[in-house]
Amino acid sequence: MKFEIEIIKKYLRGRFSLDDKAAVDEYFTNRQHDQKLTQVLNDHFNELGTTGTTKNLSPVLEEINHKIRLRSANQNPFRRLWQVYAKAAAVLLVPLMVATFYFYQNQDHATADTWVEIHSPYGARTQFSLPDGSTGWLNSGSVIKYPTQFQSNRKIDLNGEAYFDVVKNPRSPFLIHSGSIDIKVLGTSFNIVSYDLDSVAEVVVTSGKVEVVANDKNMKQHLQPNERLVFNNLRNSAEKSKVDVQNYTSWTTGKLIFQNDRLDEVTRKLSRFYNVSFTVDSNVDRGQSFRAMMEKENLEEVLRYMKLTMNIDYEILERKTDQEGLVVKREILITASAKK
Numbered sequence: 001m002k003f004e005i006e007i008i009k010k011y012l013r014g015r016f017s018l019d020d021k022a023a024v025d026e027y028f029t030n031r032q033h034d035q036k037l038t039q040v041l042n043d044h045f046n047e048l049g050t051t052g053t054t055k056n057l058s059p060v061l062e063e064i065n066h067k068i069r070l071r072s073a074n075q076n077p078f079r080r081l082w083q084v085y086a087k088a089a090a091v092l093l094v095p096l097m098v099a100t101f102y103f104y105q106n107q108d109h110a111t112a113d114t115w116v117e118i119h120s121p122y123g124a125r126t127q128f129s130l131p132d133g134s135t136g137w138l139n140s141g142s143v144i145k146y147p148t149q150f151q152s153n154r155k156i157d158l159n160g161e162a163y164f165d166v167v168k169n170p171r172s173p174f175l176i177h178s179g180s181i182d183i184k185v186l187g188t189s190f191n192i193v194s195y196d197l198d199s200v201a202e203v204v205v206t207s208g209k210v211e212v213v214a215n216d217k218n219m220k221q222h223l224q225p226n227e228r229l230v231f232n233n234l235r236n237s238a239e240k241s242k243v244d245v246q247n248y249t250s251w252t253t254g255k256l257i258f259q260n261d262r263l264d265e266v267t268r269k270l271s272r273f274y275n276v277s278f279t280v281d282s283n284v285d286r287g288q289s290f291r292a293m294m295e296k297e298n299l300e301e302v303l304r305y306m307k308l309t310m311n312i313d314y315e316i317l318e319r320k321t322d323q324e325g326l327v328v329k330r331e332i333l334i335t336a337s338a339k340k
Helices: 005-014 020-031 031-048 058-071 081-086 095-102 107-111 246-255 263-274 301-310
Strands: 054-056 115-119 123-131 135-138 141-145 156-165 174-178 181-185 188-192 200-207 210-214 218-225 229-234 239-243 256-262 276-280 288-293 312-316 329-337
Touching: 005 020, 005 031, 156 246, 174 188, 181 188, 181 200, 200 210, 200 246, 210 229, 218 229, 218 239, 246 256, 256 263, 263 276, 263 288, 263 301, 263 329, 288 301, 301 312, 301 329
Parallel strands: 054 123, 156 174, 276 329
Antiparallel strands: 115 141, 123 135, 135 156, 141 156, 156 188, 174 181, 181 210, 188 200, 200 229, 210 218, 229 239, 256 288, 312 329
């Protein structure tokens, strides 16, 4: 089939016919179109920019579940779409978002053992709905994986940060595995941060009760509303405290709240929220704190305010390209302020 760029563009805009959709499916299943697809998606990404966005993926999930039922055990799902798409886009959540899902595992039992995987692109926040009606948000650079049909237990795998609002079901516990910690709930709402590359994981409870198990089940804690548990993988320690939940869940509404947070914590949150990377010079006092609420400010406005209220200066370095010629994240250099 001849590759037609205009069909891809219409599909990205959400204005396509059934014939167009069939053509797009064919493009993604034919490896000879990889280079052209990557270029089109990259161009579309550059046109839209890299500001954080939020989208509801529920309609996409419905389409994916339908595809799973149709394809069952005899056809291979679109396993490579995400690999192609991820090279070109970081925050695009359009009809082609189906590319961020791939599902596999025992194709002989597709309806029971097939898992769905959602990737929230860097710089974005992604809303999701689970098979039991539970809902939530996935933060930048996070991945959630779950079966298309829950069985006796509602099992979830998470790498990153997510907010869950879990439907209560005493007969079916809600179980989350994320790095070094496991969480068990029946019906509650809570926030969890557990990225693979981070040494610290945290859980903050909004409502209900949460059980957290860590260190190969040698540590178990029960959390009530407005409680936060921080587990340090390196020190093998856990610390529980009372907190203002809003400070830890505001990201779901596009806000960032800092309540005397240390500089390291500030840069960690900002890097994921704005899809940038920070380098902090060795002469900077990392123990200094920052207090602010950010909602619609762009990154430079936040940096300017940090400079005014903290003993720091900053430089936004020129963007670079990787080995494949794609533009990498902006890098922010934090140095000690020269002011007296």
